[in-house]
Amino acid sequence: GLLSTPRPIAGRIFHTRREGEQKQAVLYVRDSLGAPDRALVDPNDLHLEGLITLDWYYPSSDARYVAYGLSRGGDELSTLHVLETATGAALPDRIPHTQRSTVAWVDGGFYYTVHPAPGSVPLGDEHYYRRVRYHRLGDDPAKDDLVFGEGRPKEDILGVSTSADDRWVLLSAYQGWARSDLYLLDRQHPERGLATVLEGEEAIAEGWVLDGRVWLRTNLHAPNYRVVSAPCESPAVPNWQTVVPEGPHVIQSVDRTRDRLAVLRLVGATSRLATYDLDGTNEREVRLPSLGAIEILEGEHSGDRIGYTFQSFTDAPTAFVADAGTGESALVARLRAPERQGAAPVSVEQTTYKSRDGTDVTMFLVHREDVHPTGGVPTILTGYGGFNISRTPLYAAGPTAWVEAGGLFALPNLRGGGEYGESWHRAGMLAKKQNVFDDFHAAAEALVARGWTDSRHLAIAGGSNGGLLVGAALTQRPELFAAVVCTVPLLDMLRYQSFRIARFWIAEYGSAEDPAQAEWLRRYSPYHNVRAGVRYPPVLFTTAEGDSRVDPMHARKMAALLQAQSEDPESVVLLRVDRDAGHGIGKPLDKQVHDLADQYAFIAWRTGLRL
Numbered sequence: 001g002l003l004s005t006p007r008p009i010a011g012r013i014f015h016t017r018r019e020g021e022q023k024q025a026v027l028y029v030r031d032s033l034g035a036p037d038r039a040l041v042d043p044n045d046l047h048l049e050g051l052i053t054l055d056w057y058y059p060s061s062d063a064r065y066v067a068y069g070l071s072r073g074g075d076e077l078s079t080l081h082v083l084e085t086a087t088g089a090a091l092p093d094r095i096p097h098t099q100r101s102t103v104a105w106v107d108g109g110f111y112y113t114v115h116p117a118p119g120s121v122p123l124g125d126e127h128y129y130r131r132v133r134y135h136r137l138g139d140d141p142a143k144d145d146l147v148f149g150e151g152r153p154k155e156d157i158l159g160v161s162t163s164a165d166d167r168w169v170l171l172s173a174y175q176g177w178a179r180s181d182l183y184l185l186d187r188q189h190p191e192r193g194l195a196t197v198l199e200g201e202e203a204i205a206e207g208w209v210l211d212g213r214v215w216l217r218t219n220l221h222a223p224n225y226r227v228v229s230a231p232c233e234s235p236a237v238p239n240w241q242t243v244v245p246e247g248p249h250v251i252q253s254v255d256r257t258r259d260r261l262a263v264l265r266l267v268g269a270t271s272r273l274a275t276y277d278l279d280g281t282n283e284r285e286v287r288l289p290s291l292g293a294i295e296i297l298e299g300e301h302s303g304d305r306i307g308y309t310f311q312s313f314t315d316a317p318t319a320f321v322a323d324a325g326t327g328e329s330a331l332v333a334r335l336r337a338p339e340r341q342g343a344a345p346v347s348v349e350q351t352t353y354k355s356r357d358g359t360d361v362t363m364f365l366v367h368r369e370d371v372h373p374t375g376g377v378p379t380i381l382t383g384y385g386g387f388n389i390s391r392t393p394l395y396a397a398g399p400t401a402w403v404e405a406g407g408l409f410a411l412p413n414l415r416g417g418g419e420y421g422e423s424w425h426r427a428g429m430l431a432k433k434q435n436v437f438d439d440f441h442a443a444a445e446a447l448v449a450r451g452w453t454d455s456r457h458l459a460i461a462g463g464s465n466g467g468l469l470v471g472a473a474l475t476q477r478p479e480l481f482a483a484v485v486c487t488v489p490l491l492d493m494l495r496y497q498s499f500r501i502a503r504f505w506i507a508e509y510g511s512a513e514d515p516a517q518a519e520w521l522r523r524y525s526p527y528h529n530v531r532a533g534v535r536y537p538p539v540l541f542t543t544a545e546g547d548s549r550v551d552p553m554h555a556r557k558m559a560a561l562l563q564a565q566s567e568d569p570e571s572v573v574l575l576r577v578d579r580d581a582g583h584g585i586g587k588p589l590d591k592q593v594h595d596l597a598d599q600y601a602f603i604a605w606r607t608g609l610r611l
Contacts, residue, residue, distance in 0.1 A: 005319070011031070011063065012029055022044055024043040024588060025043075026044065027042075050588030051074075056101060059105075069101055074583065078098045079098065093138065095141045100113075101113045106187070108136055128155060156173040169185040170207070182196075195236075196236055197214060224246045228243060229243055247265075256278075259325070260304065270393060273285070289310055292312030305322065306324050311393065313400075316337040319332040346403055347367055355415075355439045365408060375451050379452060385469055388425040389465075390417050414436050431517075440472075456608075462486065462489075463488050464489065464490070467488055470485070474486070475526045482537055483539070484537055484538070484539040488544065489541070494522060530558075536573075542555065543576075544577065548583065550583060
């Protein structure tokens with residue numbers, strides 16, 4: 001199932017949930033904490049095969065309206081719709097080209113991010129040139145005012161939010177995942193133009209406006225992040241006041257209620273949640289069910305509640321709203337894990353190992369309590385290591401089934417991720433990307449050295465940037481692994497930037513258009529490091545025709561190259577292509593089941609696990 005973070009807004013609570021045999025997640029609202037859920041948008045009613053997906057949604061600050069995006073076949077090319085919360089009635093407003101949009105409501109309309117219409121930009125650039133426009137309900141979207149984005153680099157990722165009093169508009173422009181520019185627009189005095197909050201720094205700032213102040217989570221001069229605020233009339237960096245200082249643990253998410261701050265930290269890649277007075281004092285812990293993870297917080301700016309969803313390797317996702325004053329949490333929704341009679345207890349441990357350069361890296365190990373290091377435990381090692389994304393404990397059907405069948409699931413916190421702050425992220429990007437692969441190889445070697453597994457029982461799996469990870473492992477250390485599952489991957493790193501939305505990722509990887517960057521990309525690009533005469537482990541590539549992020553050409557050409565160069569009649573190189581699917585977002589449940597069944601059957605076959 002799926003369960004999103006609940007959003008408490010103006011007394012109502014919104015969340016999305018997919019459970020049972022539903023193919024797509026449904027948007028629900030309840031009019032108070034104790035009221036029943038009411039379905040607002042059910043994509044399962046819109047397409048018999050479940051090919052229409054709810055991509056995103058944004059309620060208005062008074063919870064009267066909801067703007068939401070729908071797309072088809074996993075392509076994430078959303079069309080914006082609007083409904084009335086009380087009745088569920090649809091308004092006539094429709095705005096296409098709103099993939100991955102952010103929407104910020106003001107009285108009578110909203111600001112939103114939108115992509116250019118086909119034909120208005122050079123062919124292939126439709127994924128770029130994002131703009132912020134303003135739409136008044138009932139107006140023709142073709143006449144919506146342009147607010148922000150003109151003249152900026154086409155790869156900028158724009159965002160927008162508004163203050164509860166409708167006066168201030170906060171506009172953001174990300175250049176990759178390591179820096180952002182931030183501006184304020186005063187709607188009472190538009191003639192003043194944009195006031196700079198942050199610009200031109202190698203840092204990120206993100207936040208919101210409330211009570212005449214801008215509140216930010218930032219890593220400017222604070223690799224583990226801090227919380228600052230500044231008056232809207234003078235929001236530039238010299239006027240920032242630190243509210244919650246940087247500490248030894250990463251501040252992952254921050255939001256505000258009317259009277260309190262909520263701060264989510266990562267401690268050893270697991271979550272800790274606390275609230276504070278608005279001056280950063282009077283800390284109060286919000287108790288969580290166990291050691292696990294929260295992805296993001298949703299604060300009720302007009303009230304006192306914080307929404308969060310908790311999960312762990314053994315706890316299915318559970319949604320709560322917490323009282324920011326008392327720290328007490330109330331249940332919103334819980335996904336039910338399948339009941340399995342007689343299932344052995346599961347052990348979760350976090351260990352540390354040394355990478356090639358001596359850096360300490362943490363790794364989660366999940367297994368049944370009766371499974372011990374015997375040297376031959378069928379093992380799945382997975383990872384990500386990029387884009388400042390933290391790999392924290394999660395509850396997922398595939399790993400859960402694998403562990404219950406007697407396998408070991410291993411998840412290291414590789415450099416390039418966000419588990420240990422911006423310095424950890426930067427240690428695994430651009431010219432330092434090889435650190436990520438070294439961390440992964442060292443994880444495999446640690447599992448073998450500590451007696452858990454060996455090269456005949458060790459499989460690796462990863463998707464997207466994680467597909468690049470296992471692709472590099474395949475070509476750099478083929479002798480270590482019994483099987484490789486490489487899903488929706490990047491594999492040709494000399495040409496990747498020329499396809500789909502990949503120019504957004506140049507800030508993370510670099511580009512072969514720059515000769516100096518081409519050198520390091522060539523050194524690890526999996527496609528360019530396949531060698532004749534090398535015996536590669538069996539590999540399953542998966543991709544999807546509708547992937548609007550990573551072009552299927554990566555998996556196709558890599559599979560073809562491995563098949564063509566192999567001189568071993570026992571060689572196994574498989575390519576699985578999904579129709580009517582994309583990068584994985586919004587894939588219908590039945591397609592997910594078929595995909596995962598193929599992947600886990602392949603791994604079990606090669607590692608000897610009986611499912």
